[in-house]
Amino acid sequence: MKSLNFNLKDRLTREELVKFLLWFKNFCIKQWFFIVLAIFIGIAKAAPNFARQHGLIRAEYTIGYGAVAVIFLQSGLSMKTRDLLKNMGNWRAHITVMVISFLLTSSIMFGLCSAIKSANNGHIDEWVLVGLIVTATCPTTVSSNVVMTTQANGNALLCLCEVFIGNMLGAFISPALLQMYTSNSSWSFANPANGNSIERLYGDVMKQLGLSVFVPVFVGQLIQNLFPSQTKWFLTTFYFNKVSSFCLLLIMFSSFSTAFHQHAFESIPKASAIFLVFFNIGIYLFWTGICFLCSRPFFIPIIFKEKPTTESSRFYTWSYKFFKPFYYNRRDTICIMFCGAAKTAALGVSLVTAQYGSQFEYLGRLLASLVLYQALQVITAQVLVHWFKKWEKKDHPEDAPGDEEMAKGGDQASHNDLELEENEEDGPLKVKLKQRPHQVEGV
Template sequence: MCRTSAKRILEIDTFIMNKSVLKKIWNHPITNYLKGQWFFYCLAVFIVIARFAPNFARDGGLIKGEYSIGYGAVAWIFLQSGLSMKTNVLAANLYNWRAHLVILVISFLVTSSIVFGFAAAIKYSNDPLIDDWVLIGLILTSTCPTTVASNVIMTAEAGGNDILCVCEVFIGNLLGAFVTPALVQLYTSASLFKYGNPASGGGIAALYRRVIKQIGLSVFVPLFVGQVIQNVWQRYTQIYLNFLKKYHIKIGSYMLLLIMFNSFSTAFYQHSFTSVSHVCIIFLCFFNLGLYLFFTGICYLFARPWFIIKIFKEKYDDNSSKLYKYSYKLFRPFYYSKEDTVCIMFCGAAKTAALGVSLVTAQYADDKSNLGKLLVPLVLYQSEQVIVASWCVPLFKHWIEKDKKVSLDAESSLVTNSQLTIHDESSLDSRKQ
């Protein structure tokens, strides 16, 4: 009997010890880092599924990806945004015309002109391993508006101004229906890329209808519904948001995985990755990576130009000239806060695949023989921008919180000094008495 009891006690002690070791391993910093990379593990699984079963989630496939994911997943992201954003703050960001102007100029004009220059240089090199239609695909990718999902999610996770990001998604993608085809016509009218000119009037008309319908149903309507629910049922909305926060439920990230699953499924079904050489794919991977980092740097320079701070060091006062006063009011707001800068960096460098595929397909409605090659740069750029952006999130978050920490330290120091002053004054009074 004693032996049996001793054996059981030993088993219990061993079990507790093993459990303690496992708990220690589970909470180890390296394990926590690996757990934090769950998004990439899931993305790899979805890419494998898309490779071997592309018909499941592709546009027009088994689950009708263009509707169930292209509308449903995107709508859920913006419904979530509508539930969590205060209406007055959303309206204030909607009228932030300076930020919208900067992002739109970068997204449509700066990025496309730079990529056009690179594409022209590559074309002049006459490298037979780089397909000519892939270069057209690069130009098409650069003319697309900002993405509809990943930038909102990444901006929110980094602590940036995600409300401004939502406004930009709506404005940028709505304008993209008109600006993107015009830019494509402009760049492909050059003799160097004349072979890639879509020149499809019927395709453009269908494109406008499709984009306006998709933006309306997947962005505007769910955002509006979310705002109504938030203002009418505030208590229940807060309970729902607290539930998501408590259990670390990241709906935006889950929906983003589905959007990328749909993009890869459509690309694999259209033989996008097998229609060009392996060398061309490798080139695109490194080229897109360099482009995204380069555009992110450009966005930072546009968002925080050093010369504005040099010129307008101090706020105007009664002694300032009228020229300085009005110049300060006009130009000083172009030097953005860190929160707005993070939004600009994520929005300006990103390109949409959710709407980009529709933009490309509609423009080449008359001839889809090279559609697979055209989509390769777009699909690869989307996946790489999500990966690189997720790496940037902790860096941007640390950058934003650094100022907040300094501000809190300054406030606590001020409070401490005030308390010491009060204490000294009270001590002085007591001595006088």
């Protein structure tokens, strides 16, 4: 009898162990992004010289160009050329994203940092606040928002256009904004006032965009149009989108390595570090909310409730045509929320070092704000992806663009495009061909 009880307990123990191991396996598959990120941060802390800028593997080339190029090669292989060109003509979305990315976010951050500085709290380092202002003046990130928009079923075609436009303009606008904000008497100590270094910054940014963004997208578009069936097979078989997510982790790995090498996190007080973590998460969510409000103004459906008819006045008809497209569909809204709130560390690091110098004594404190925001925005965005994905699947009549807007390219349409879909049980993303009227299935 005792032997029977022992065997029964032993079997139950084995079954519980198997069940736990199965749960742990599924957990690791679903949360692989955060697990690998934690591993990379640990490696960056232990060996910062390995993946830092100008380090052992020359990360400014191998990761800064190579990893980013892989992400945009995947975008080029996945996106229809005609839809990409249509999205380039979506001037309303471009204006919305640029206003949010450069004007709204930077002015809000400047106001908040000025208020914090005026409180004279000795625990919050003033150079950390300068780093936050520098971060807010940066354009949208080059790679992470493309990956996140794709995963959330947003308009990745439009997102790709915003990356092009935002970073090209950012090379000129970001230094000008920083000069403007630091010309204030309260921030004059942080004014770099070194215009000669900006010329090199422009060259570096154009080189980065050309080699790691434009060329890979062009090559991907060329391959996709010449070998469409083979391209689909390649994306499906090798889960190339997962490679893009891993490349995003490599970019963050390089940023953390550079920050640890510069002693960015050691040079700031602990209170400032804790403040940075919670403040960055809060400001990212706040900016995301602003992006949503700007993308779907509540008053537009109220004012323009009905489509104009032959009996409508000319003023109403023209106002409808001009203002109604500013109420974006859900896929465009997801793109704008990711692009408007995101800030690039690639251009930000170049901006800081170009204006303040690579040997600047407070460089670590400036980089800490930038690198932490990049990491926290990606982590927070990964959580938001699942909510945005569910929200996008809900069909609402007001989200479908009209025929006139479709013809003009105001809302991009594609009847057949590649879509990434995540299998919650198995983990890997699958690429499939999906039919959906009136919307682009961008990847």
